[in-house]
Ligand SMILES: Nc1ncnc2c1ncn2[C@@H]1O[C@H](COP(=O)(O)OP(=O)(O)OP(=O)(O)O)[C@@H](O)[C@H]1O
Ligand SMILES: Cc1ncsc1CCO
């Protein structure tokens with residue numbers, strides 16, 4: 001294998017991310033969202049501004065009619081209850097039968113035994129991607145070992161503290177695992193199609209943590225990017241979604257006065273993101289394709 005320079009790596013990633021964003025805008029995938037009450041508005045607006053089409057469909061009675069038309073399913077356990085969990089499992093099973101990608105956001109996975117068990121049951125249904133903050137990914141990787149500290153939906157760990165947890169979870173689950181934070185981490189294990197990969201996205205601004213549901217929104221965006229991509233490129237689609245969202249956050253921050261105006265400018269920046277802005281800001285390390 002030939003080693004690539006940082007500059008070559010950066011140019012390759014810029015091309016990859018731009019082509020994934022263009023595919024999303026061209027294909028405008030329909031994303032079925034089963035997400036928490038807090039996040040519904042931001043998730044729908046994030047998907048729309050990126051070019052996808054959101055639909056919040058969580059009643060099992062509708063799945064047989066609706067899910068076949070969706071290009072991906074997004075499941076988020078943020079405001080979980082037993083009925084919602086049944087719907088989530090039914091939707092994930094149907095997505096698998098229909099060979100559609102589905103993406104899991106394990107909000108506050110370590111906060112209660114009910115939530116942890118629910119997330120573990122959903123993981124057994126093989127999401128294409130799981131994206132959480134560091135505390136959530138650590139809680140899932142240590143399930144049955146130690147629940148560790150938790151602060152509800154917010155992380156009390158740095159993302160880089162979760163690299164080993166993410167690798168372990170990717171190996172155990174067979175899913176692509178993404179951890180959000182100051183550095184976003186995306187990893188997959190050698191046992192799955194995407195191979196043994198570990199990529200870091202260094203974009204974003206800390207103020208994103210002061211807007212509720214930005215994590216939920218970026219997970220929904222992963223579902224949209226994966227829906228618009230060839231299934232073999234789900235890993236690069238995941239990296240692209242995290243990078244585009246974080247870059248929109250950086251651009252939004254230049255116009256924002258605080259969290260409320262950042263929320264508005266984030267959505268506007270995502271909508272207007274063009275190739276020169278992407279190229280000037282992109283900061284990804286790790287290889288952009290299989291290094292075999
Ligand atoms: N310290 C930071 N610096 C830069 N960007 C950050 C930082 N922390 C988080 N982000 C970005 O904020 C977005 C949301 O990630 P975060 O880790 O806060 O999700 P979360 O905890 O699941 O959020 P929520 O549960 O509110 O939806 C991601 O795009 C992430 O890259
Ligand atoms: C605040 C909150 N509580 C449950 S879900 C949610 C949104 C952020 O995850």
Ligand SMILES: [Mg+2]
Nearest residue numbers: 107133215216
């Ligand atoms: Mg979250």
